[in-house]
Amino acid sequence: MIGERVVQRISSTRGFAKVAPHVVPALDRAVHRLTRGKVLLSAQMLPGVILTSTGARSGLTRRTPLACMPQEDGRSWLLVGSNFGRTDHPAWTHNLLAHPDAEVSWRGADIPVRARLLQGEERTAAWKELLAFWPPYATYQARVEREIRIFRITRRGQ
Numbered sequence: 001m002i003g004e005r006v007v008q009r010i011s012s013t014r015g016f017a018k019v020a021p022h023v024v025p026a027l028d029r030a031v032h033r034l035t036r037g038k039v040l041l042s043a044q045m046l047p048g049v050i051l052t053s054t055g056a057r058s059g060l061t062r063r064t065p066l067a068c069m070p071q072e073d074g075r076s077w078l079l080v081g082s083n084f085g086r087t088d089h090p091a092w093t094h095n096l097l098a099h100p101d102a103e104v105s106w107r108g109a110d111i112p113v114r115a116r117l118l119q120g121e122e123r124t125a126a127w128k129e130l131l132a133f134w135p136p137y138a139t140y141q142a143r144v145e146r147e148i149r150i151f152r153i154t155r156r157g158q
Contacts, residue, residue, distance in 0.1 A: 046134060049077065050105040051153075056091075056098035064092045068104075069133050071152075077104070078126055079115070081149035085140030093149045104153060113153040126150050 046067040053062050069078040081093040096102060096115040104111050118126050127150065130137050141148050 052103040053095040054099040056094040076152055076154040079151045082140040085143040087144055112156040114156050115151045115153045118150045
């Protein structure tokens with residue numbers, strides 16, 4: 001699909017990495033709120049969730065729109081702390097490390113989840129899946145010295 005390749009190329013640029021973190025989440029939150037959780041603007045390109053986590057230091061509730069890779073089991077998703085290829089880990093990853101119990105809004109439903117940081121062979125396997133799913137992640141990783149964090153979030157209470 002030509003449109004998808006163009007979006008991937010644009011999202012891999014340094015200019016996108018500078019602008020997108022300020023624009024995309026704000027638009028996502030606004031559209032999500034206006035549609036009562038039914039629409040996530042960025043999900044028109046990639047599947048997405050609104051992650052509700054607890055601030056690592058503040059303890060306050062934080063809502064973050066994120067691209068995700070749904071897993072075939074329907075009970076879990078992969079979240080990538082790419083931060084658009086910026087140097088620092090995104091704040092939401094610190095929040096999940098400190099408080100792994102969270103909630104996601106997925107297709108209009110609020111779902112309690114538990115997050116787990118992937119490491120070792122499990123991370124390597126997930127990274128390969130993610131690169132096939134969204135190739136710009138490779139560009140983001142090449143741009144930074146840190147290892148991009150990958151979390152598996154799984155439904156709680158089932």
